[in-house]
Amino acid sequence: MAIAHPELLWIVVTSGLVAVFLAMAIGANDVANALSTSIGSGSLKLRTALIVAFVFEIFGALLLGGSVSDAIRKKVLNFDAFNDAPRDLAVGMMTSSLSATIWLMFATWFGIPVSTTHSIIGALAGFGVASGRVDSVRWIKMFYILLSWIIVPIIAVVVSCTLYILLQEAMLKRKHSCTILMYTQPFLIACTTLPLVILLAFENPLMKVNTTEGAIYNYVQWFNASAGNKAIVIFSMSLLLVLILTPSSYIPGVNRIKNGWSFLSTQQIATKDIDNNCMSKIKCFFARERSQSMQLNIGRSQLEVIDMSNVSSSKVTHERLLQSAMDMEDTARVIEQVKDTENHKTEVLFSAMQIIGAITVIISHSANDTANAVAPFATVLLLYLYGVEESKAFTPWYILLLGGLCMSFGLAFFGYQVIKNVGMKLTRVTPSRGYTIDTTAGNIVLIVSYLGIPLSSTHASVSSILGVGLVENLKTQNFNEVQVLELEGPKPTRWTKFPILNRISTKYVNFKLYSKIFVTWITTIFASGIMSATLYVVVIFCCKIFS
Numbered sequence: 001m002a003i004a005h006p007e008l009l010w011i012v013v014t015s016g017l018v019a020v021f022l023a024m025a026i027g028a029n030d031v032a033n034a035l036s037t038s039i040g041s042g043s044l045k046l047r048t049a050l051i052v053a054f055v056f057e058i059f060g061a062l063l064l065g066g067s068v069s070d071a072i073r074k075k076v077l078n079f080d081a082f083n084d085a086p087r088d089l090a091v092g093m094m095t096s097s098l099s100a101t102i103w104l105m106f107a108t109w110f111g112i113p114v115s116t117t118h119s120i121i122g123a124l125a126g127f128g129v130a131s132g133r134v135d136s137v138r139w140i141k142m143f144y145i146l147l148s149w150i151i152v153p154i155i156a157v158v159v160s161c162t163l164y165i166l167l168q169e170a171m172l173k174r175k176h177s178c179t180i181l182m183y184t185q186p187f188l189i190a191c192t193t194l195p196l197v198i199l200l201a202f203e204n205p206l207m208k209v210n211t212t213e214g215a216i217y218n219y220v221q222w223f224n225a226s227a228g229n230k231a232i233v234i235f236s237m238s239l240l241l242v243l244i245l246t247p248s249s250y251i252p253g254v255n256r257i258k259n260g261w262s263f264l265s266t267q268q269i270a271t272k273d274i275d276n277n278c279m280s281k282i283k284c285f286f287a288r289e290r291s292q293s294m295q296l297n298i299g300r301s302q303l304e305v306i307d308m309s310n311v312s313s314s315k316v317t318h319e320r321l322l323q324s325a326m327d328m329e330d331t332a333r334v335i336e337q338v339k340d341t342e343n344h345k346t347e348v349l350f351s352a353m354q355i356i357g358a359i360t361v362i363i364s365h366s367a368n369d370t371a372n373a374v375a376p377f378a379t380v381l382l383l384y385l386y387g388v389e390e391s392k393a394f395t396p397w398y399i400l401l402l403g404g405l406c407m408s409f410g411l412a413f414f415g416y417q418v419i420k421n422v423g424m425k426l427t428r429v430t431p432s433r434g435y436t437i438d439t440t441a442g443n444i445v446l447i448v449s450y451l452g453i454p455l456s457s458t459h460a461s462v463s464s465i466l467g468v469g470l471v472e473n474l475k476t477q478n479f480n481e482v483q484v485l486e487l488e489g490p491k492p493t494r495w496t497k498f499p500i501l502n503r504i505s506t507k508y509v510n511f512k513l514y515s516k517i518f519v520t521w522i523t524t525i526f527a528s529g530i531m532s533a534t535l536y537v538v539v540i541f542c543c544k545i546f547s
Helices: 006-040 046-076 086-109 116-130 139-172 177-203 214-225 227-258 263-274 279-287 301-309 318-325 328-338 342-386 397-414 416-424 431-450 457-469 479-488 511-546
Strands: none
Touching (some): 006 086, 006 342, 006 397, 006 431, 046 116, 046 177, 046 342, 046 397, 086 342, 116 139, 116 457, 139 342, 139 431, 139 457, 177 227, 263 342
């Protein structure tokens, strides 16, 4: 078959190289953001998290990455506007990828979790405007996409906040919370994985095989024949996952309890892995003004709380805290006292379950954000091979695989700073909180991805962290007692019933860092759009000179 536009070969090669760097930048920013709560809560060590991300990023990209990739390409731009100018379309896609890459690398350098979806969609809109073709951007659909970026974070905050309050009432406040969790694990796992099961049932590669005979064809016809057949497939897949994942999380959780494992000590290791100079920076940390969330945060923070408990209610000055933060033997002694409490055992079980939540987040991220990396390159390649009309075809599997691989490498090499900011500075994260955050964010992204809407997974994750961070379950004015009281378990004098609004507090959320993140979310659209438009004009001008 003859190539439709051989003159675009240089743009294909350039776009491919840019797509590799864009995918790595997305991995460093968005995948790091997806994993940050699991590392910040101590549920996963950094090296283990990287391995998990590497495997499931590729899995999600191959199985589910195509639908959103096609949504980004087809819903933002009107391809028909470029029927007479395939070169302009190819150049615009290339400059869109390049501008998004530059902006993401800039944000990642400063550890800010920006939205890669904002970056690529803003860049596409910028090039569309710069092309001078009035109908090149689908503004109505663009408006709906922008509207979803406002609605989804609000939903994520409300859902995560509500789920964590329900988890507290049903389990964490109970006397035998650990036993309750053991018996309800299959139910929680089924709820956690249900959106993933539904998406796999409807969007798996078998459903897209172009064939009119054989076993695959017969299965697709049977599946689509009735709602009952679909329900049977979904129930069977859900049951299979529950049977696999329940012992996979229960056994490691119980073993962690028997072996005296503590998520508190693992948090310290995570902090050291990410910042080798952590302990040398504690003086600066205490010296400057900080939010209460950072005071209770991972690595440095739980040392304060542990020492203030002792595990009694002794008062400790900041100087004493600083000294104890550097005294690892004292820290180990206090962890030994805390880890036998009922609520600590519950948190240890949740640490194993949070790994399932983390996998859900990674798969949902891959299904959603692989599109951001490969959509422009897929368009250029299909344009080069088949022409403008066929460039709207489905994204090839090997391009999705390339995107998943490069995102995994980007996380491994450059993701540490974003992990530290999102998982360790926005608010305090324990395994039960992390499980709620991951479950909420992952499932929201999966549901919206199934609808074909280019959602920002960063919005979902950071907003879920905010929702959980707003919830406190103790009526205490002593800020430093909060995490200790959660670990010690319910006490009649402290656990009281009160209206839900009294459960919401802004004390433990780092709104200073949140404000920076929100500003960069808004700035991202305009920055990537202006950059893309500028690059597009420059490249087109150079093409006209040298052609």
